Amino acid sequence: MTIIAKILIISALCLLAVACEPSAPETPAESGPPPAPPVKVEFHAAADQPGAGMSFVEHESGEGGIYVAAEILLSNADIESATVQQDDYGAYQVDITFTEAGGTRFAEITGQSIGRKIAILVDGRLVSDPVIQDRITNGRAVIHGHMSREKAERLARGITGGR
Numbered sequence: 001m002t003i004i005a006k007i008l009i010i011s012a013l014c015l016l017a018v019a020c021e022p023s024a025p026e027t028p029a030e031s032g033p034p035p036a037p038p039v040k041v042e043f044h045a046a047a048d049q050p051g052a053g054m055s056f057v058e059h060e061s062g063e064g065g066i067y068v069a070a071e072i073l074l075s076n077a078d079i080e081s082a083t084v085q086q087d088d089y090g091a092y093q094v095d096i097t098f099t100e101a102g103g104t105r106f107a108e109i110t111g112q113s114i115g116r117k118i119a120i121l122v123d124g125r126l127v128s129d130p131v132i133q134d135r136i137t138n139g140r141a142v143i144h145g146h147m148s149r150e151k152a153e154r155l156a157r158g159i160t161g162g163r
Helices: 003-020 100-112 149-159
Strands: 041-048 054-057 064-069 079-086 092-098 117-123 126-130 138-146
Touching: 054 126, 064 117, 064 126, 079 149, 092 100, 092 149, 117 138, 126 138
Parallel strands: none
Antiparallel strands: 041 064, 041 117, 054 064, 079 092, 092 138, 117 126
């Protein structure tokens, strides 16, 4: 065998070895934070004093609580999106946009409840209990409280099921 033939065979074997070498496993592209576990969001009529069909729910902050009606007025099914925002003071909050039907229902509820409280429960815990000041017709609501950015982001992702 000539030297040229030997070089050609060695070159062919090297090319074959490179072509057959297993490639490094591909890593999936980062797609952001993992989805948060779903959370159950409910809006209920509420009051400072007990009433028929109401039960006491302690505020998640541990600072008191309110009486909450059993009927669920709005829930996750009525929510189109939830995003994290900062208020004018830098506190984190979750801005909720309702579906068209949810926004209509929210406008009805707030219009009939001016001067009364509404309870916002997340996984059965009271996170907010604002007094309704006016009929809200823009199809939006805000959950605010003492929460970190991470908690607000988990809550927003959980409300929408990660969508």
